[in-house]
Amino acid sequence: MGKLWLVAVGVFTTAMLKFAFAPPAAFIGGLPLWSAILLTIAGMMTTVGIVVVGGIPLRNRIVARQRKRNQRRFTRRNRMIVKVWRRFGIWGIAFLTPVLLSPPIGSILAVSLGAPRRAILLSMFVSACFWAVVMCLAIYWLNIDLRKLNPFS
Secondary structure, rough: OOOHHHHHHHHHHHHHHOHHHHHHHHHHHHHHHHHHHHHHHHHHHHHHHHHHHHHHHHHHHHHHHHHOOOOOOHHHHHHHHHHHHHHOHHHHHHHHOOOOOHHHHHHHHHOOOOHHHHHHHHHHHHHHHHHHHHHHHHHHHHOOOOOHHOOOO
């Protein structure tokens, strides 16, 4: 019982930082399917909530730091993000956040692009639910033996 508690905390924390790594971590740790799904969603939404609540001061700090560093604003990645934003809006950013971006980056992007808080929370929640179910089912049902790939065992 003690080991599963540590695995659950690890999966939750992993989902907060990099969503795509949480389902494999849950499988390797031996968590049940529904626990993996719920912890993955909860981890991402915790990060999204923190960023949305503290987003405006965070956004101002990032913009000030970029101006200090005099970074290029129109990198290839930035152009792709703006293209997704113009074409699909907050739903496009939310859909890409779990798989290509990470919850902190996707949330910061959504806040900095001016999306309403409610829309960010709703779209990120729907995206987290969709991707958590898809990724966890793929790993658990296909029974991919990730334990062989684990360098720490």
